[in-house]
Amino acid sequence: MQVMAMPQSLYQNWQFAIEINGFDVALFQKCSLPKTEVEEVTFAPAGSLFDQKVAGRVKFSDLTLEKGILQDGSDDAARQWLTQVAQVTLGMGGVPALYLRDLDIVQYDRMGVETRRWHIHGAWIKGLEYDDLEGGNTNNTIEKISLSYQYWD
Template identity: 25%
Template sequence: MAKESVHTAGGYYPPVGFHFRVEFINVGNDNDVRFQSVGGLNMELEVENIKEGGQNLFEHKLPGRSKFSDLTLKRGLLLDSDIIKWIKNALYNKEFEPVDMNISLLNSDHTALLTWKVFRAWPRKWSISDLNATENSITVETLEIVYNYFEIEKG
């Protein structure tokens, strides 16, 4: 009897992108792990162009440093948030306390499939959505976070 193949998120189908958790290590409370969206989890290599004397047809392209984009986190406005206290302390008092973060993509059992370990993160910007009396929507706060780099771990 042939063994039946199992279709799991790690096998034939890609995992869903709407089940995730954001953790600020040593900052935040239980509400501070829930976000509507996370953007900016990407990296790229800078390219150095080298011009060679006498060669006018092309430039040599060499790999340079790795570059990581700023993170953009969005969620409904929270009135009691340790993350916002951390951000206000940085933006108002210029007291920057970089923290590490974990951004985990979860499966249906709420266990991590992939985790992006973000190192030395600090707040760059905090904003809220426009207040508009003609719309029926929640107030969304947006956090922009700068960091040094991230590593990806499976599980």
């Protein structure tokens, strides 16, 4: 007699929220997760057949968020954040205390219970991009936000 295996409870990608001051959580539709890379430091001591390797500096990849844009113009949080980083028309930029923000990426299960949380420290908006306009396209316009950050836990 064959025993049927019960399905595993895996995380599902669709149940998440981005918590950033000034942004409407419901508008986010896509988010990359933080990535960490530790540099490799090598040393070739005299007389050794192989290099010695140890951990070096830690690097964190940028995050990309994608969200819909409200037609009433009330959702300009990304543009406001970008102007805190740099005001091109005035030829000046902000200081880190004005533009660094912490944010959370939160994942939920099917019951709406929080299952995982990534706390992002010292994030700032590095890039802001919009979908191309196209006459034959009926999709919503999406705002793409690139964030750099100090570290995550």
